[in-house]
Structures are given as C-alpha cells and as structure tokens.
Amino acid sequence: MFRISKLTDYGTVVLARLAEADEELLSATEIAAATGLGTPTVSKLLKQLARAELVTSERGANGGYRLARAPGAITAAEIIDALEGPVAITECSGQDSSCEFEEVCTVGNSWQQINLQIRRALADISLTELQKARPVIPTIRLVPMPAGIPRGNKSDQH
Amino acid sequence: MFRISKLTDYGTVVLARLAEADEELLSATEIAAATGLGTPTVSKLLKQLARAELVTSERGANGGYRLARAPGAITAAEIIDALEGPVAITECSGQDSSCEFEEVCTVGNSWQQINLQIRRALADISLTELQKARPVIPTIRLVPMPAGIPRGNKSDQH
DNA sequence: TTTAAATAGTACTAAAATAGTCCTGTATTC
C-alpha cells in the first residue's frame, strides 16, 4: 500500500537510539533491550545499516555499533535505501534502462519524475528530525510491548 | 520496497487506454485485448476505478466504461488512492489519530511531513502526463506478452 | 591460551500482502 516496511521503521528506532547515545558504543543486545525490539531483528537491521555505512561496528567482546555520521547528516532517503533497496515507485524507474521491451513499454518517464520528487522529499529529512518527535521513551512502558513502536495490530492508528 | 503495486500500474495503462478512446464506451474485454492484460484483472481494476469515481460505467449489453473526467483532471494521487487505498508512508500517518499508545509512540510527525510532500508530488501529475510517455502501443507486439506493461520477470528494468 | 562476548554472513521458515481467478447476481439490449 505504498508505505515503508515495518523493518525500516524499526531501523529508525534503532538509529534514534544510537543518535541518543552519541558516539557511545552500543551492542545489538543493548539496543534491543532499550527499544523493546527483538534481538535478532535488531541485529539484522544493524548489519544492514553497517553495510550501508550508516553505522560503524566494532567486533569482538565489548564490541557494538555507533553512528557513522552525525544524526543531522543521515537522511530518510539513505535509511530507506539501506533497508529496502533504492526507492523506486515503479520497477522500471531505476537508472538501469536495459529492458527488452523498452520500445513498447513506455511507462517510464512520468513515474520517474514522481520518483525523483519523492526522493527529494526524503533526502530533505534527517535522522535528527525523525528523532525529534521520538524523545526519551520510558523503558518501563515499553517492556510489555512486543515492538519498540507498537503497531500492526488491529486498531493502533496514531 | 516502497513502490506502487503492479495492479496500480496496470490501472494507469487501463486509464490511458480510456483516455485515448476519448468518451467512447469501452468494455473490459476490449480494454484487456488492447492492453494485453488479463480480462479478469482489467475487470477488477475497472470496478475499483468506478467505485472511486474515476470512470463511469454503463451496464448491460453494449455497456462499458469511460473516464469520469478529462484526463487532465485525474491525478496520480487519485489513481493510487483508488487502487491501493490512501497513500501513507507509515501505518500511523493517517488522519485518524486514535492510537492507544499515542503517548508513547511518537514516530508520527516527521513521517507525516514526508507523507504530505509525497502526496503533493503525486497530486501534481495528471493522467495526461502519465499517458504522454505511453503513446499508441502496437497491439501486435503486445499479444504474446502476459501483461500490458511487461515486467516482473528477471531482468526487465526499463 | 582458552573462554566468552560480540559482529558478519547466509540460509531458512513462517506470516502477511499481493495478484489473479471465479462465481453469482443484476442491468440492458436485441
């Protein structure tokens, strides 16, 4: 339905936690505990974010993650790119224009325009701004919830 | 992956065909033949578009569909709304703010901003513009293809 | 030097959303 996936949203929660920690090294387990998300899930997300170079990692005992850059320099577009691949409103709006039906199929152009505008909007929002509305979440209230940002059940519209 | 669904894209193909027909009544079968899409699929799409009042229908023998308005007055936002429900980048970015976790969950604001900008971009593109890049498609080339806008296989990026 | 804690990578399973089909009913024309 034209929305970001749950994992991407969880990803912003994880990144927000790291932003809050400000340079301090946090392990996946710690982040999971702080956000209420599952440890394997957090771990998976951090690996993806590390590969996209939005966070840096240190291995070994006492290892963990920290933001690769200041929160203000990480954009929503980058987060989405990292966690769900490049934003593309249609399958054929990528740069790689190597379709065998190219002469016939001509959807491209306008969707690509839209795509560009969406990308622009996403590139304009930084982690700082995403974080702004997500201040210190009282841990005690999160514990009973399965996910850091509870949703996905019946009626939890915000 | 943050994209519109195939059905929505098919929908624009169907609408483009109707725009081309310019007021002439076309049956689902005719549109299916002209676009290369499956008849049941086209039929389903047209029903949804009719309910959203983007097309009008006439029942009975010699019935069919035509655009409810001029192509220039139908926007991408409306098409997406009709075929996949209201555009919302996250589940909680709708108007209906009745979440039981509202005090705790605070994702809202910035995603909603993004959402609004995306909506604006989509509302700015009309069917005419979507159609522009999709001129007369030679039927003969479409026949062997399973879908009007062939894709979804391995390497068919446009 | 061994053990424990942590990330890296990959593969797999389960659940949910999407796509596509079919059937039954109703309206309209011939």
Add this chain to the structure above:
DNA sequence: GAATACAGGACTATTTTAGTACTATTTAAA
C-alpha cells in the same frame, strides 16, 4: 428470453516481508 456486460464478493496461488537460526570470525579478558 437470450446474450452481453458490469457489480460484488470470495477464494487460491504467488510473492514479499518478517523473523529466526546457524556458522564463522574477531576481540577482550581471565
């Protein structure tokens, strides 16, 4: 009344997403 076409809903199959598990590697500390 028969044929054609839309309306609505239900159902099935496929694909995508979410979540988990396992193995390997790295590092710190006992």
